Amino acid sequence: GENVEQHPSTLSVQEGDSAVIKCTYSDSASNYFPWYKQELGKRPQLIIDIRSNVGEKKDQRIAVTLNKTAKHFSLHITETQPEDSAVYFCAASSYNTDKLIFGTGTRLQVFP
Amino acid sequence: DTGVSQNPRHKITKRGQNVTFRCDPISEHNRLYWYRQTLGQGPEFLTYFQNEAQLEKSRLLSDRFSAERPKGSFSTLEIQRTEQGDSAMYLCASSLSYDTQYFGPGTRLTVL
Numbered sequence: 001g002e003n004v005e006q007h008p009s010t011l012s013v014q015e016g017d018s019a020v021i022k023c024t025y026s027d028s029a030s031n032y033f034p035w036y037k038q039e040l041g042k043r044p045q046l047i048i049d050i051r052s053n054v055g056e057k058k059d060q061r062i063a064v065t066l067n068k069t070a071k072h073f074s075l076h077i078t079e080t081q082p083e084d085s086a087v088y089f090c091a092a093s094s095y096n097t098d099k100l101i102f103g104t105g106t107r108l109q110v111f112p
Numbered sequence: 113d114t115g116v117s118q119n120p121r122h123k124i125t126k127r128g129q130n131v132t133f134r135c136d137p138i139s140e141h142n143r144l145y146w147y148r149q150t151l152g153q154g155p156e157f158l159t160y161f162q163n164e165a166q167l168e169k170s171r172l173l174s175d176r177f178s179a180e181r182p183k184g185s186f187s188t189l190e191i192q193r194t195e196q197g198d199s200a201m202y203l204c205a206s207s208l209s210y211d212t213q214y215f216g217p218g219t220r221l222t223v224l
Contacts, residue, residue, distance in 0.1 A: 034212070042217070043116075043216060045215070046212055046214070049212065098143060098145075098207070098210060098213075100145075100155070100213060102155050105154050
């Protein structure tokens with residue numbers, strides 16, 4: 001069935017360092033890959049997304065890369081700041097259904 | 113506030129009672145989704161609507177769960193004969209077709 005695996009489950013970095021979170025999906029029909037940030041007690045908020053016709057997308061300090069052949073996509077955060085500390089979820093959906101299949105989340109801690 | 117809203121924000125109930133949650137989507141969004149999130153996990157898809165039509169329902173969803181979107185605007189999610197395992201955060205999201213899903217703040221259900 002549909003599945004999205006996410007690694008690592010926790011990630012601790014020093015302020016200013018880069019952070020990378022990786023996800024693998026199983027459904028070859030997946031064509032949309034959003035990333036959500038969820039702070040404690042808050043709603044998930046979209047930070048960046050990518051569609052399968054694009055290999056990479058960047059928005060200031062955040063970038064996402066997609067490897068359709070390997071069914072991998074990754075989130076890259078550069079110059080991390082303490083306010084980047086949160087849980088990050090990757091997700092995937094396919095062209096024939098709009099539902100999002102989420103990964104299990106990565107808790108990112110950025111230490112000053 | 114023009115975002116997705118959910119009521120109530122918290123609900124405590126006794127096992128065996130019925131509960132109903134409400135979601136008000138962003139006004140022009142034709143799609144509305146329900147997800148469930150337990151501690152330390154990513155949101156899990158429950159069901160979604162396009163206008164008033166329920167397009168998909170998770171196979172994991174018990175018959176005790178029912179959702180409606182009678183006029184294609186707000187939606188309700190009802191859980192009958194609640195069980196302790198139903199304790200979770202119930203998230204609603206809305207979108208235009210095949211576009212970004214925006215989440216509400218969630219309803220936290222505790223079943224005693």
